Amino acid sequence: MLSYLNWIEYAAGPVWIALTTVMIWVLVMIYRLQGYQNKYFYWGIFLLIIVWLYPLYTAFFKNLLVGEIGNIITLIVTVIYALTLKDLSLVASRLMIPQIIWLTIAAFYTGLLIADSQGA
Numbered sequence: 001m002l003s004y005l006n007w008i009e010y011a012a013g014p015v016w017i018a019l020t021t022v023m024i025w026v027l028v029m030i031y032r033l034q035g036y037q038n039k040y041f042y043w044g045i046f047l048l049i050i051v052w053l054y055p056l057y058t059a060f061f062k063n064l065l066v067g068e069i070g071n072i073i074t075l076i077v078t079v080i081y082a083l084t085l086k087d088l089s090l091v092a093s094r095l096m097i098p099q100i101i102w103l104t105i106a107a108f109y110t111g112l113l114i115a116d117s118q119g120a
Contacts, residue, residue: 002112002113002116005109005112008105008106008109012106015102016051016054016055018098019051019098019099019102020048020051020052022095022096022098022099023044023047023048023051023096023099024048025095026044026085026092026095026096027041027044027045027048029089029091029092029095030044030085030088030089030092033088033089034088039084040084040085040088040092043081043084044081046077047074047077047078047081050070050073050074050077051074051099054067054070054074057070064110064113064114064117065114067110068107068110068111068114071103071106071107071110072107074103075100075103075104075107078096078099078100078103079100081096082094082096082097082100
């Protein structure tokens with residue numbers, strides 16, 4: 001079954017760049033609506049930092065469990081951020097949906113890799 005999901009590893013880099021671009025666009029939208037002195041902007045910067053650090057700490061630790069924990073934390077923060085953004089902009093909130101979908105796929109895939117390595 002894991003061989004059918006190998007595309008996730010190849011898609012990760014381009015998807016990461018695309019989602020980062022979307023997050024930057026959301027930050028630009030927030031900046032245009034309220035400037036940078038508000039909770040939405042700071043939460044967005046925090047989330048962007050988490051997303052950008054993910055490849056660094058997973059490459060450094062080279063541990064699937066660390067990657068899974070990173071996926072889950074980033075997913076939780078993204079969901080909270082998307083729900084919070086609804087108060088400011090429904091469009092900005094909905095722009096976070098692709099990231100939520102991707103993080104769910106990545107968490108599922110990493111969980112399968114962990115389960116497979118435990119069974120081996």
